[in-house]
Amino acid sequence: MPRFFVTPESVCGNEIFLRDADAQHIGRVLRMRPGEKLTVCDTAGCDYFCEIAQIAPDCVTLAIESSAPTVSEPKVRVVLYVALSKGDKLDHIVQKAV
Numbered sequence: 381m382p383r384f385f386v387t388p389e390s391v392c393g394n395e396i397f398l399r400d401a402d403a404q405h406i407g408r409v410l411r412m413r414p415g416e417k418l419t420v421c422d423t424a425g426c427d428y429f430c431e432i433a434q435i436a437p438d439c440v441t442l443a444i445e446s447s448a449p450t451v452s453e454p455k456v457r458v459v460l461y462v463a464l465s466k467g468d469k470l471d472h473i474v475q476k477a478v
Contacts, residue, residue: 382410383419396420396430396442403440406432418442425450 384402398406398420406412412432420428420442427450430442460477462470 388422388424394444398440407435
């Protein structure tokens, strides 16, 4: 099931509106049709299980069937402080931290 990421402002009641690049990706690349299901995640920690209601060239309307807290994100927040390093060592630090 495809997964898309949106801001909480995109969720309006029982509908979600995907615009621009996401709408084009759903309609042209994935060639999805009304009635197909997908998952939408917001940045507030909630997953929405949706069905495509309408596809337009610049906007896809999704009907929310159910929602649940996001389980894929860790509960612990980590802040990494790094001193300035020489050369490309910072790239190595970022790679290992991820």
